[in-house]
Amino acid sequence: MTQTIDIEPDPLSIKRLLGLLLLSVAIVLAISQLTNIRIETKTPQLAVNLRPLESKVEASSIQEVIPSLVPEKPSVGSDKKQEQVEPVRVVTGCPNGDSIPLDSPKCGLVPEKPPEPKPAPAPKPKPVPTSHQGMMAEAGISPSDYASVEFIVMKESTWRHLVTNKEGAHGLCQALPGKKMSTAGVDWHDNPITQLRWCNQYAHSRYGSWGKAVAYWKTHRNW
Numbered sequence: 001m002t003q004t005i006d007i008e009p010d011p012l013s014i015k016r017l018l019g020l021l022l023l024s025v026a027i028v029l030a031i032s033q034l035t036n037i038r039i040e041t042k043t044p045q046l047a048v049n050l051r052p053l054e055s056k057v058e059a060s061s062i063q064e065v066i067p068s069l070v071p072e073k074p075s076v077g078s079d080k081k082q083e084q085v086e087p088v089r090v091v092t093g094c095p096n097g098d099s100i101p102l103d104s105p106k107c108g109l110v111p112e113k114p115p116e117p118k119p120a121p122a123p124k125p126k127p128v129p130t131s132h133q134g135m136m137a138e139a140g141i142s143p144s145d146y147a148s149v150e151f152i153v154m155k156e157s158t159w160r161h162l163v164t165n166k167e168g169a170h171g172l173c174q175a176l177p178g179k180k181m182s183t184a185g186v187d188w189h190d191n192p193i194t195q196l197r198w199c200n201q202y203a204h205s206r207y208g209s210w211g212k213a214v215a216y217w218k219t220h221r222n223w
Helices: 009-069 132-138 143-156 176-182 192-206 210-220
Strands: none
Touching: 132 143, 132 192, 143 192, 143 210, 176 192, 192 210
């Protein structure tokens, strides 16, 4: 047979349980609040710590790009002089229609050079007289000797100043050898005036005059 025992609740025990329950809830709430506070305080610090890193990266990348765009400033007190870049002269109207520097060979143009001084004209050679008397006068022969000179030259060469005989005698007076006339000039071979100068010297040095030279020739058929 079952016996039933009625137990009455103790008000004091109930109050204690409620107090413990409330204390537990308060502790949980307090812990959760402390956790939230720590998370909120740590997150800004992390953001603050990341910002200097981002600024350093941005600054370093900017510093690498800026020197290539901005020319370097000369150092204060530097003795090196800045090189002056001369402007390039440009000529238009080249055959290919482009604007090309003046010194470029592509355009076919070169800088104009100052004109060179023209050489002095060579002196014109004095014309050789064509007449016998004119040639004798040019050679410095006295007019009183013209007849004697005419006689000997006519007999020796018939006034052919380039004639040479088989023995080697050459010129108007048939000098043997012809090179001896070089004492009268380097053009003795083909200049009749030079040849007559030598003939005049020869007649006076060997015979004393042109008249005596003619007399010798008439006797010996030579001179």
